[in-house]
Amino acid sequence: MEKVIIIRYSEIFLKGKNRGFFERALETNVHRALKGFDYQFIKQSGRYFVRDFDQTQTETLIEKLKKVFGVHTLSVALETASDMDSLFEAAKLLARDSGTFKVESHRGDKKYPLTSIEVSRELGGRLLAHSKGALRVDVHEPSFTVRVDIRENGVALVFTEFIEGANGMPVGTAGRGLLLISGGIDSPVAGHMMAKRGMTVDCLHFHSYPYTNAQAKEKVVQLATVLSEYACGVNLYNISVTHIQEAIHEKCKPELMITLLRRFMFRIAERHAEHIGAQCLITGESLGQVASQTIEGMTSSNSVVKKLPVLRPLVGFDKDEIIQRSVKMGAYEISILPFEDCCTVFLPDFPAIRPKLCDILREENKLDVEGLIAEAFTTMEKCKL
Amino acid sequence: MIYMDNAATTKPCEKAFEKARKFVTEQFYNPSALYEEGYALQSELKKARSALLSKVADETAFELVFTSCGTESDNQAIFSFARRGNAVTTAGEHSAVSAPFIELKNRGVIESRIAPLQKDGRVDIAKLLSLVDQKTSFVSVMHVNNEMGAINDINEIARLVKQKNPRVIFHSDGVQAYGKLPFRLSRDIDLYSVSAHKLGGLKGVGALVKRKSLNLPPYILGGGQETGKRSGTENVFGIKQFEYAAEEKFRHLVEDGKRLEGYREKLCSLLDTEVYTRLSPVDGTPYILTLSAKGLRGEILLHMAHDKGLLIGTGSACSSNAKTRYNRIVLACGYDEKTADGTLRLSFSTDTTEKEIEEAAAILNEIGRDLKRRMA
Numbered sequence: 001m002e003k004v005i006i007i008r009y010s011e012i013f014l015k016g017k018n019r020g021f022f023e024r025a026l027e028t029n030v031h032r033a034l035k036g037f038d039y040q041f042i043k044q045s046g047r048y049f050v051r052d053f054d055q056t057q058t059e060t061l062i063e064k065l066k067k068v069f070g071v072h073t074l075s076v077a078l079e080t081a082s083d084m085d086s087l088f089e090a091a092k093l094l095a096r097d098s099g100t101f102k103v104e105s106h107r108g109d110k111k112y113p114l115t116s117i118e119v120s121r122e123l124g125g126r127l128l129a130h131s132k133g134a135l136r137v138d139v140h141e142p143s144f145t146v147r148v149d150i151r152e153n154g155v156a157l158v159f160t161e162f163i164e165g166a167n168g169m170p171v172g173t174a175g176r177g178l179l180l181i182s183g184g185i186d187s188p189v190a191g192h193m194m195a196k197r198g199m200t201v202d203c204l205h206f207h208s209y210p211y212t213n214a215q216a217k218e219k220v221v222q223l224a225t226v227l228s229e230y231a232c233g234v235n236l237y238n239i240s241v242t243h244i245q246e247a248i249h250e251k252c253k254p255e256l257m258i259t260l261l262r263r264f265m266f267r268i269a270e271r272h273a274e275h276i277g278a279q280c281l282i283t284g285e286s287l288g289q290v291a292s293q294t295i296e297g298m299t300s301s302n303s304v305v306k307k308l309p310v311l312r313p314l315v316g317f318d319k320d321e322i323i324q325r326s327v328k329m330g331a332y333e334i335s336i337l338p339f340e341d342c343c344t345v346f347l348p349d350f351p352a353i354r355p356k357l358c359d360i361l362r363e364e365n366k367l368d369v370e371g372l373i374a375e376a377f378t379t380m381e382k383c384k385l
Numbered sequence: 386m387i388y389m390d391n392a393a394t395t396k397p398c399e400k401a402f403e404k405a406r407k408f409v410t411e412q413f414y415n416p417s418a419l420y421e422e423g424y425a426l427q428s429e430l431k432k433a434r435s436a437l438l439s440k441v442a443d444e445t446a447f448e449l450v451f452t453s454c455g456t457e458s459d460n461q462a463i464f465s466f467a468r469r470g471n472a473v474t475t476a477g478e479h480s481a482v483s484a485p486f487i488e489l490k491n492r493g494v495i496e497s498r499i500a501p502l503q504k505d506g507r508v509d510i511a512k513l514l515s516l517v518d519q520k521t522s523f524v525s526v527m528h529v530n531n532e533m534g535a536i537n538d539i540n541e542i543a544r545l546v547k548q549k550n551p552r553v554i555f556h557s558d559g560v561q562a563y564g565k566l567p568f569r570l571s572r573d574i575d576l577y578s579v580s581a582h583k584l585g586g587l588k589g590v591g592a593l594v595k596r597k598s599l600n601l602p603p604y605i606l607g608g609g610q611e612t613g614k615r616s617g618t619e620n621v622f623g624i625k626q627f628e629y630a631a632e633e634k635f636r637h638l639v640e641d642g643k644r645l646e647g648y649r650e651k652l653c654s655l656l657d658t659e660v661y662t663r664l665s666p667v668d669g670t671p672y673i674l675t676l677s678a679k680g681l682r683g684e685i686l687l688h689m690a691h692d693k694g695l696l697i698g699t700g701s702a703c704s705s706n707a708k709t710r711y712n713r714i715v716l717a718c719g720y721d722e723k724t725a726d727g728t729l730r731l732s733f734s735t736d737t738t739e740k741e742i743e744e745a746a747a748i749l750n751e752i753g754r755d756l757k758r759r760m761a
Contacts, residue, residue, distance in 0.1 A: 210688030246759055345682060345760065 001090055003058055004079045004157060005050040007065060010072035010167050025170035025198075026070040029232050033064040051079070062163060067230050069196050071165030077149070082112065082156035087119070088126045090158035091146050095127055100138035103127070105148040112150050119148060166196065171232040174198030177311065178278040179227075180269055181205050181236075183219045185335040186284030186314055188227050189325045193313040194282050195231035202235040202276060203227070204269055208242045211346075216339040217383075225385045226331045235276070239268060240379035244372045245346050252363040254348040258292045259355045260364060262301040267369075268376055270305050281310045286317050296354040303357065387741045387748075390698045391583075392531055392561060392673055392732035398585030401629030408622040416619050417608060426621055433628035440635050441563065441577070442570040442594055450593045450601065450614045451624055455560040455580030456481035458593035461604040461615070462576040463489070463525065466554040470520035471496040475508040475537075476717035477530045481578075482558055486525075495522070502717045505666035506533025510542060517549045524553050528568075528577075529561035532714035532730065534665040534673030536566065543573035554599070564634040565672050566642070575599050581623065585630035585734075590623040634735065641735045646671035648733060648742045655746035660753035664715060664728070671733070676749075677720070678727040681756050683712075686729055689752040695745055698730040 007030065012022040023043075030048065031041065039053040039061075053061060058076055065074055078090040095101065105119040114122065123146065128135055149157040179191040181203040191201045205220045217238065224236040244264050248257055269281050285293045292301075302310055314322055326332040352359075388396070408429070416426040430451075438449040452458045459481040463472075467486070472495045474486055490497035498521075500513035508526055517524060524546050528539050543555045556576040562568060564584035570577055574596070581590035593615075595601055607616030634641075649671050653663055656676070665675035678686055683699040690697050699712070711725040731745065 210685050210692065211682075213684060213688060249760075345685065 070170035077159035168196035169198030458578035506535030534669035
């Protein structure tokens, strides 16, 4: 008896003529997730099978597959001959020692001598007898369900669990976005949410070395690596905004430091997005979370982005909800490491909460915006994950 | 690259490394083995033990137990003897001492009493003594403060403590002192922690010096090595390399100290007083110079110095991950947060040259003035 992993996909089956496009993306992403393992991949209508893998690695494989967007559920099934004795042997291995249960059968092989209901009844009866009273049947709210799938050519799959997959759409089917990633909690979650809808995500990080340190950069590398497991590989770009911050500090009103800096970041991000073929910017902004994330703050930074949409998947989320998602994706522990990611030495005591565009433009006019942006681009480096 | 973070760790002594090499390539045996190749190594360990101990203590009154590091030595001393009543330590201790104190306090084992520091980084002896009473079971006072370079007169402090309560077990963390200061342990000291990698040995080797008559309960149990006091197969290579490295250091201890004191003062005199204030005392260890660039952040200067080829510290490298941004020892000396935030620690080794001192001063002046201008 061999373990087989069943992969069932989510929304893709709703697709019409372009279904093949989505299926191919999902297949590619499954192979990517299982890179380095030996296995056989079998396609069937509406689901895939992974088999012939090292059985001791089952848990690891499942953990990898749980991160593949587009997968609805997973099951670890025992593959056995479809005669009743073999089905019973497999069911015995999967059944719990006590509690309530039911058997659900599905018959792909219509030539099979018993109907689905007869298979369930017979197998349930045998399990019940075998348990010597420890098990009881409850078809409405069983504590576990033995599921039998009788396939053609005399083979059957027996399993008990549906493991929740990552759902969403396969990455690679919804364009490319550039995520403005900090070392905080929000931006990796924002990237995760867009990847869930099938978007390929690249990351852009702004640092202000020597005001911030190398550990802060390393933290972003780690966050991008976590995101990369879901987003099927991300590119991480680093740009220094040290000179921009120094110029703002030297020439502009201190309360507008963050507002002006963010306008630079968005300008740089849009240009870089166009350069790498990204079709939108993604940020982790959540309305009202900090002074720069008021609607006025968002308007001021958004107004420098001329061509691309800025997607803010977290805009309506509470911090608690974002933290929950961060924990679930495995980024939270990294996000809360105590390295400062954005220069705090230039932070004003009282940042402008509702900056007016006329004030911003007046202050910005004191700066050589184009020169500073061009200089920032010379510091660009692509990080290895 | 100029390396001036030797209080964090110093370059292993290559001469000692070569001399000890055979304990990796040829005599790699387990010293507890029953064949000659193995048990012959016991005498090598004995030689190392004796050589390392005799540098600081009378071998008739003290013995030496090998451990894996200074932190382990401190932990063993504290967890073995701070077991009832109250235990007294100072606000200047390395976290290898302060963290076990906090743990024992949280477990409800002891009442933890912390003596304050003077402005120069030494413990306030009068206040320390006022904390010692008949219920005090353990006192720990570090020998040389790793952040400030201040030297505590531990023989005198131990004498005064024992005068007040002779039953106290007195421990000192000697990690920054061993192999750097001319010093011998008085019989008032019960336990003394040392570490190999601060004087040219390897990371992963340390020792706890203990008074012979003191019964040290084991902290790590197992095969009964170190006469049952610290189990675990001995790191023969590491221990022998430690022995040879220490020999090198102790040979010219006094001359090296004088030379480095001169360097330290020269560096200090070359610094721009508009930017830097000296925090470490003139009578502190010659190996450490602590400065503050008040109003600037030490960490930014550290990065800027790095880019100019100078490696320095902002304090204890072990605590730079701590959530608190300010140097707690500098705060404990009574300085304000801005001074603590601007702390830089330059620490030297016997390899440090006069040319490096001059170059380091030039770099520090350049980056200090530059950052001050940028932050203005």
